[in-house]
Amino acid sequence: xxxSLHIIPEKCTGCTQCEIACSMQHDGIFSPSKxxxxxxxxxxxxxxxxxxxxxxxEAWCQRACPTGAxxxxxxxxxxxxxxxxxxxxxxxxxxxPFGTINYVADSGKVAKCDLCDGDPACVKACPTGAxVFIDxxxxxxxxxxxxxxKTDSGTPAKA
Amino acid sequence: xxxxxxEESSKVETVYRYVVVGAGPxxxxxxxNLRRHDPEGTILLxxxxxxxxxxxxxxxxxxxxxxxxxxxxxxxxxxxxPNLDVKYQHAMVLHIDAATKRIKLNDxxxxxxxxxxxxxxxxxxxxxxxxxxxxxxxxxxxxxxxRKIIELAHEGADVVLMGAGFIGCIILEALALRGVxxxxxxxxxxxxxxxxxxxxxxxxxxxxxxxGVTVHTSTRITQLESNPGxxxxxxxVDLDNGEKIxxxxxxxxxxxxxxxxxxxxxxxxxxxxxxxxxxxxTSDEHIFAIGDVAQGPDFEHGDRVxxxxxxxxxxxxxxxxxxxxxxxTRYQGSMQMNVLDTLGLISVSFGEWDxxxxxxxxxxxxxxxxxxxxxEFADDRLVGAQCVGRTAHIGVIRGLIEGRxxxxxxxxxxxxxxxxxxxxxxxxxxx
Numbered sequence: 001x002x003x004s005l006h007i008i009p010e011k012c013t014g015c016t017q018c019e020i021a022c023s024m025q026h027d028g029i030f031s032p033s034k035x036x037x038x039x040x041x042x043x044x045x046x047x048x049x050x051x052x053x054x055x056x057x058e059a060w061c062q063r064a065c066p067t068g069a070x071x072x073x074x075x076x077x078x079x080x081x082x083x084x085x086x087x088x089x090x091x092x093x094x095x096x097p098f099g100t101i102n103y104v105a106d107s108g109k110v111a112k113c114d115l116c117d118g119d120p121a122c123v124k125a126c127p128t129g130a131x132v133f134i135d136x137x138x139x140x141x142x143x144x145x146x147x148x149x150k151t152d153s154g155t156p157a158k159a
Numbered sequence: 160x161x162x163x164x165x166e167e168s169s170k171v172e173t174v175y176r177y178v179v180v181g182a183g184p185x186x187x188x189x190x191x192n193l194r195r196h197d198p199e200g201t202i203l204l205x206x207x208x209x210x211x212x213x214x215x216x217x218x219x220x221x222x223x224x225x226x227x228x229x230x231x232x233x234x235x236x237x238x239x240x241p242n243l244d245v246k247y248q249h250a251m252v253l254h255i256d257a258a259t260k261r262i263k264l265n266d267x268x269x270x271x272x273x274x275x276x277x278x279x280x281x282x283x284x285x286x287x288x289x290x291x292x293x294x295x296x297x298x299x300x301x302x303x304x305x306r307k308i309i310e311l312a313h314e315g316a317d318v319v320l321m322g323a324g325f326i327g328c329i330i331l332e333a334l335a336l337r338g339v340x341x342x343x344x345x346x347x348x349x350x351x352x353x354x355x356x357x358x359x360x361x362x363x364x365x366x367x368x369x370x371g372v373t374v375h376t377s378t379r380i381t382q383l384e385s386n387p388g389x390x391x392x393x394x395x396v397d398l399d400n401g402e403k404i405x406x407x408x409x410x411x412x413x414x415x416x417x418x419x420x421x422x423x424x425x426x427x428x429x430x431x432x433x434x435x436x437x438x439x440x441t442s443d444e445h446i447f448a449i450g451d452v453a454q455g456p457d458f459e460h461g462d463r464v465x466x467x468x469x470x471x472x473x474x475x476x477x478x479x480x481x482x483x484x485x486x487x488t489r490y491q492g493s494m495q496m497n498v499l500d501t502l503g504l505i506s507v508s509f510g511e512w513d514x515x516x517x518x519x520x521x522x523x524x525x526x527x528x529x530x531x532x533x534x535e536f537a538d539d540r541l542v543g544a545q546c547v548g549r550t551a552h553i554g555v556i557r558g559l560i561e562g563r564x565x566x567x568x569x570x571x572x573x574x575x576x577x578x579x580x581x582x583x584x585x586x587x588x589x590x
Binding site: 097103 | 500551
């Protein structure tokens with residue numbers, strides 16, 4: 001059973017431990033600006049929303065890549081950027097309608113959530129259980145995916 | 160075989176269920192999706208260049224040595240096409256006979272198809288300027304062009320780039336990073352005039368000038384003279400302002416146009432490209448057209464346009480394949496979108512970036528900080544955007560436009576501060 005990240009914004013306190021853990025895991029530094037999961041703060045509503053890639057099955061990023069640099073991890077289902085193949089053209093960053101693959105000027109490549117090979121650092125770091133890693137079928141990401149279908153460029157015609 | 164018994168077609172004629180002409184991103188995506196949805200059908204992919212299928216978009220990165228030639232290949236796995244049971248052949252199509260469902264190739268053979276997909280792309284425009292046929296003048300379009308440019312664009316070489324459109328600007332960065340002495344000549348009043356408005360396009364020009372690139376806008380090249388007695392700068396580029404610029408290499412990036420020549424006599428309806436409907440079918444129901452050669456419906460207004468961009472090419476390829484195997488799938492239309500890195504200043508534009516009638520705007524500009532954001536709204540929906548100097552989560556602009564997401568109260572907040580686009584997206588589209 002593939003698992004996916006499930007985010008429960010109501011439980012998020014905005015502590016950004018997930019961002020720190022993510023940047024440490026991937027870049028070896030505590031730098032929220034490098035994190036592939038970001039916490040958006042709606043101060044006037046007192047609301048915090050952690051946000052990252054849903055590993056959507058449509059994989060706009062993968063389809064748009066001109067060099068085939070985005071592959072799928074067979075075990076986790078994560079869409080993973082190959083740093084050796086990515087040329088840094090950034091087309092994926094405008095093709096992904098969720099805005100969850102981003103250009104990193106330091107490396108000259110793009111970066112996105114790769115589910116940490118099945119053991120996501122953000123999940124371990126979250127003190128309130130706002131980010132959990134559970135069976136894909138049970139996550140609210142299906143809702144996001146159905147929204148994704150609305151923006152898909154090809155919708156099946158009704159017979 | 161029903162081939163008429165003429166001399167040329169006396170060779171054995173091959174029949175394929177699917178023939179895809181053109182091995183760029185559109186064609187390659189099409190054959191992969193054809194195989195996904197039809198495990199049995201025979202598939203032929205025809206490429207016009209003597210190369211493995213490669214990405215023109217990766218060429219600038221090859222010019223600066225970030226990748227080798229193989230880094231431009233569209234698919235990195237060995238035996239990708241044999242593994243999909245797709246036959247890949249180098250040839251040019253000379254003629255299409257839609258009535259008998261045959262194509263004729265430049266090796267004299269002919270091939271019969273059940274469904275044909277034309278992904279023959281575009282080619283660079285050669286403007287009517289005297290002197291372009293000289294040695295040292297190149298387009299930057301094919302791998303072969305790239306090899307020649309690598310030979311000529313040595314450090315310190317005097318290089319003139321004709322055109323600062325989207326492709327010109329991508330090449331601009333590669334040439335500048337090779338350390339050439341670069342002069343750019345653009346006839347529009349700013350850089351990338353078909354992607355950015357005057358404020359943003361002028362900002363880009365100023366950025367390039369600060370990086371040591373000479374940029375002439377509203378300027379035309381009138382002719383290329385030979386520079387007698389010179390062994391290094393063998394060319395003299397005449398501008399309409401009277402200047403003459405010595406050059407070792409002139410790169411011509413004056414736009415591209417769809418490849419349509421081989422369609423003469425095919426009966427297919429064409430305009431700027433091959434006209435296709437929302438199923439990517441041409442005027443012949445067995446023939447589809449995709450990518451840079453296709454003129455299909457626009458997402459916003461439905462008019463048929465050529466959007467010669469990578470995301471459209473791959474969307475076209477995927478959806479045409481579904482329709483070719485009989486899974487009728489409607490395409491919602493393409494949207495113009497571009498991202499450009501000009502010596503470290505990144506700009507993007509989407510959709511109706513230049514607005515249209517009855518559009519509301521949100522604009523924020525920081526000239527000295529090289530930051531610009533302009534949003535265009537129709538009612539309470541986002542329909543277009545351009546942005547300079549910021550890239551984080553930029554894809555949500557596509558999500559908001561293509562999702563036709565009602566912005567409600569967020570529209571007014573965005574008019575106050577367009578940089579709240581991600582907050583608006585999370586509130587309106589993900590809550």
